[in-house]
Amino acid sequence: MDEAMTGASSQQDAAATQAQPQAAPGGGVLVIIPAYNEAANIARVVAGVAAALPGADVVVVNDGSSDDTAGEARRAGATVLTLNSNMGYGVALQTGYKFAARAGRYHRVVQMDGDGQHDPSNAASLLREMESGDADLVIGSRFTSAGNGYRVPLLRRCGISFFSGLVRLVTGREIRDVTSGLQAFNARVLDVYVSEDFPSYYPDADVLVLLLKCGLRVREAPARMHANGTGKSMHKGLWNNFYYIVTMLLSISVIILRERLKRFLSSKACA
């Protein structure tokens, strides 16, 4: 079965060489999908990515799932990295980044969620946006004018607006969808993501502050998002939301403090 899949994918590779976004010479594209108990969705997500980006490698980071997420992902043709316990979204993502950095053959990386909310066709458009030249990181945004009208709950939208305002205050840049997990980026961003500075709790607005403070170029592009049918969310419940807000504020404060201290001590803010 695997051989058949491999054979089919190599035919697809050849056919899709022109369809996929132009990567740097000799470079490939890696799609990182962190997943926790997503056995019901992960095969569909991996298949969607394979169809949208036929030449890309897909790595699913199984964040200590208690269901068969790893098996489903592997059968769908993805490389699976399994964390032996549930380490959290940020640690799972960074495992994928470290895999990409260690492989050394990926010049473009795309990250997307494993619950099927992100439309895989967005990955190709984000990469095309990157190829246009003036961005190190492109965020798939729900709030650009060309968005698909995906409705974010009011409370969450308030939170996103608050952190978007904070990012603007701290960096002077307006980024509307600061919590989007759909991103495409290059090796410069990957260098920051695998460093110790990467905030591995909930990498959202704090990561954008880190990248912008490092002088990296961040852009937004419209992205289609689907409603989450399972009702699962990392930010569900009053306590989780409160904890998220406090931790994010602390994380942003520490990034700014660390950047200023580094600049003061060595006149160099980024590694």
Place this chain on the structure above:
Amino acid sequence: MSPKQIAFMVAVFAISLLLVMRMIVHHRLREVYAVMWIIVVFTLPAAVLLYPWLSSVSVWVGIESPLNFAFFMGFVFLFFICLHFSALNSSTQRILKDTVQRLAIIESELDDLKSRLPEQGREAGAPDGAQPSDPTARS
């Protein structure tokens, strides 16, 4: 200090010392912490025996009561202990995170290598792509 107070301090000292020694014997304290807690335990009788010295130091730093000075020093000590263990916990968490990530990547690479072994063996001309002594050769 009254004899009653001294007796109380001696009792606290003896119990603390016994507890620390017991933990050392049963390998429940790392060497570095064992030494630190022994020093802490011996500070208690030292403070009692050197009470006049404690009084003069507290007057010198501007604290009227020697007991307040002792409480203040206890607070400073606990502050540094908490700071030390926060740093240690952060460091341990970072090491754990890096180890778990590294393990996941290496496991994946190992699986990849294992899946390639038969193919490489076939290219090299070995039957079924593996060594005859390999217990996984026919699996």
